[in-house]
Amino acid sequence: MTEVRRLLRLCHPMRWKIALGVLLSVIVILSNVALMAVSGWFITAMALAGLGKMTLEFFTPAAGIRGLALLRSGARYLERLVSHDATLAVLARLRPWFYKKLVPLAPARLQGLRHGDLLARIRSDIDALDTFHLRILGPGLAALISSVIIVAAFALVSPGVAVMTALGLLLAGVAVPLLVRRATLGAGSALSSARAELQSGTGDLTRGFEELRVLNATGAQIDRLRALSLRLIAAQRRPAWAAAAGTALTNGVGQAMTLGAALILLPGAAAGEVSGPIFAMLVLGAMASVEAVSSLPGAFAAWDATLASARRIFALTDQTPAVSEPAMPETPRGNAVRFEDVHFAYDGGSPVLDGFDLTLQEGRCLALTGPTGAGKSTVLALLQRFHDPDRGFVSLGGTDLRRIADATLRQRIAVVEQQVQLFNATIAENLRLARPDADEDRLWQVLEQAQLAAEIRAMPEGLKTRLGELGTRLSGGQARRLGIARALLVDAPVLLLDEPTEGLDSATEAQVIAALATLIRGRTVLLVTHRPQALALADRQVVIGGARA
Numbered sequence: 001m002t003e004v005r006r007l008l009r010l011c012h013p014m015r016w017k018i019a020l021g022v023l024l025s026v027i028v029i030l031s032n033v034a035l036m037a038v039s040g041w042f043i044t045a046m047a048l049a050g051l052g053k054m055t056l057e058f059f060t061p062a063a064g065i066r067g068l069a070l071l072r073s074g075a076r077y078l079e080r081l082v083s084h085d086a087t088l089a090v091l092a093r094l095r096p097w098f099y100k101k102l103v104p105l106a107p108a109r110l111q112g113l114r115h116g117d118l119l120a121r122i123r124s125d126i127d128a129l130d131t132f133h134l135r136i137l138g139p140g141l142a143a144l145i146s147s148v149i150i151v152a153a154f155a156l157v158s159p160g161v162a163v164m165t166a167l168g169l170l171l172a173g174v175a176v177p178l179l180v181r182r183a184t185l186g187a188g189s190a191l192s193s194a195r196a197e198l199q200s201g202t203g204d205l206t207r208g209f210e211e212l213r214v215l216n217a218t219g220a221q222i223d224r225l226r227a228l229s230l231r232l233i234a235a236q237r238r239p240a241w242a243a244a245a246g247t248a249l250t251n252g253v254g255q256a257m258t259l260g261a262a263l264i265l266l267p268g269a270a271a272g273e274v275s276g277p278i279f280a281m282l283v284l285g286a287m288a289s290v291e292a293v294s295s296l297p298g299a300f301a302a303w304d305a306t307l308a309s310a311r312r313i314f315a316l317t318d319q320t321p322a323v324s325e326p327a328m329p330e331t332p333r334g335n336a337v338r339f340e341d342v343h344f345a346y347d348g349g350s351p352v353l354d355g356f357d358l359t360l361q362e363g364r365c366l367a368l369t370g371p372t373g374a375g376k377s378t379v380l381a382l383l384q385r386f387h388d389p390d391r392g393f394v395s396l397g398g399t400d401l402r403r404i405a406d407a408t409l410r411q412r413i414a415v416v417e418q419q420v421q422l423f424n425a426t427i428a429e430n431l432r433l434a435r436p437d438a439d440e441d442r443l444w445q446v447l448e449q450a451q452l453a454a455e456i457r458a459m460p461e462g463l464k465t466r467l468g469e470l471g472t473r474l475s476g477g478q479a480r481r482l483g484i485a486r487a488l489l490v491d492a493p494v495l496l497l498d499e500p501t502e503g504l505d506s507a508t509e510a511q512v513i514a515a516l517a518t519l520i521r522g523r524t525v526l527l528v529t530h531r532p533q534a535l536a537l538a539d540r541q542v543v544i545g546g547a548r549a
């Protein structure tokens with residue numbers, strides 16, 4: 001139930017919109033019941049008046065019927081408008097909320113998750129949460145409020161019919177939905193995991209088109225996708241069946257309520273205590289009143305899946321970040337880097353660093369080399385404070401990283417990775433991630449320094465060229481140099497270079513090295529590389545997992 005409380009808290013800022021949606025739903029339900037009841041009364045009264053058995057003032061009820069019909073349609077339209085607006089507002093709030101929660105968890109706590117799984121949580125699970133107030137919270141409240149009003153109104157005319165209606169509504173609004181919920185128990189987690197699997201399978205297929213074609217493995221992947229689709233359909237089947245059966249049962253209860261009202265009123269009608277028009281009014285009113293609870297079986301069918309999605313989301317956001325912000329942050333004096341007796345292992349694994357020492361003086365460039373798996377990237381990760389050492393400390397300007405605020409550290413350290421992360425935006429936008437206020441002159445300046453300006457000028461749209469997903473419109477060397485331009489824009493005094501020329505041919509490598517030579521000037525640089533050309537940039541080389549050079 002804690003998930004429900006937490007979902008309610010997330011909906012809290014939208015409470016007035018949600019309340020307005022509920023109010024409009026109540027108006028729809030009540031106007032419908034009133035419309036049926038008044039129509040029943042009116043038709044019977046007209047018939048009796050036609051037989052000369054009563055006199056009838058025609059205009060008021062006829063106008064009332066028209067008014068109720070208009071009210072019902074208008075309120076239904078507004079209810080849809082308001083409820084969907086509230087849903088979109090909730091979703092618009094949930095996505096950034098979730099993303100903000102993820103940021104401090106990256107990368108340490110998200111490494112175990114596949115890209116597709118994360119995407120599924122951001123997309124499907126968050127989307128599934130809209131069910132909570134659109135199909136569960138709103139209809140549940142509207143059902144409760146309108147049921148109470150209907151029963152109270154019936155009680156004024158016939159306590160017997162009121163009691164029967166109350167029982168009918170309890171049956172259709174509580175017992176039937178509980179049955180539906182029982183039938184769908186466990187289906188929710190199957191559904192959300194099938195959805196996530198399909199999403200990540202589709203992602204693999206679209207990202208890996210080229211490789212799959214070359215490997216002639218497209219057929220197998222499509223079969224996998226088909227199997228995942230069938231799994232999703234199978235997972236959807238049970239909740240769909242249960243909801244449909246629930247609707248049928250609810251309608252059945254509605255028919256029984258009609259019959260029940262007639263049976264209760266018959267003796268009174270026979271004795272002349274209940275007039276014909278009142279008889280028709282109550283019978284049709286009882287029939288229509290089941291609408292108050294008719295959406296609840298669907299709501300309960302969706303309940304399990306919604307809670308499963310909520311659980312998956314909260315499981316992620318509840319994780320504590322791998323590192324915490326200092327209570328009293330200090331400003332590092334200078335930019336020298338030191339690792340002192342650093343011991344580190346990834347979550348319970350075997351030690352990666354075991355008493356590691358390193359001194360990098362301010363303004364120097366140190367190359368870190370060593371065999372694969374020796375821990376070079378781990379050293380860079382520790383210096384970016386993605387993790388804290390298990391023992392020993394890492395310092396910048398003489399201050400332990402644990403005492404430096406995250407924002408200060410990000411201003412001090414720029415990174416150029418082997419795989420430069422580019423976004424499906426323009427070149428200018430990709431650059432301005434590093435410095436949103438940089439003007440065009442500044443962008444061209446860093447592009448010149450990164451030896452990329454001429455190539456971008458030759459593109460028809462220049463800085464406005466869109467890079468495509470993951471920067472696919474650029475060659476490997478261009479992407480690297482764009483990464484270097486971005487790092488130049490950060491203008492941080494400390495620079496981490498992780499295999500910046502790996503995988504490039506020697507001509508492209510020479511271009512990238514020239515760009516790097518500009519970038520590292522005057523900065524404190526830790527360079528991870530095996531490439532002799534890149535090694536030449538360094539003043540000193542340290543071999544990790546081997547002898548000191």
Ligand SMILES: Nc1ncnc2c1ncn2[C@@H]1O[C@H](COP(=O)(O)OP(=O)(O)OP(=O)(O)O)[C@@H](O)[C@H]1O
Pocket residue numbers: 111346347349352370371372373374375376377378379
């Ligand atoms: N996120 C992680 N979780 C668990 N173990 C990890 C993680 N990242 C790296 N490792 C392990 O830590 C060890 C050091 O890895 P690291 O990537 O730091 O080495 P490296 O020297 O940079 O290797 P390479 O030259 O291949 O990039 C390896 O055994 C690796 O499997």
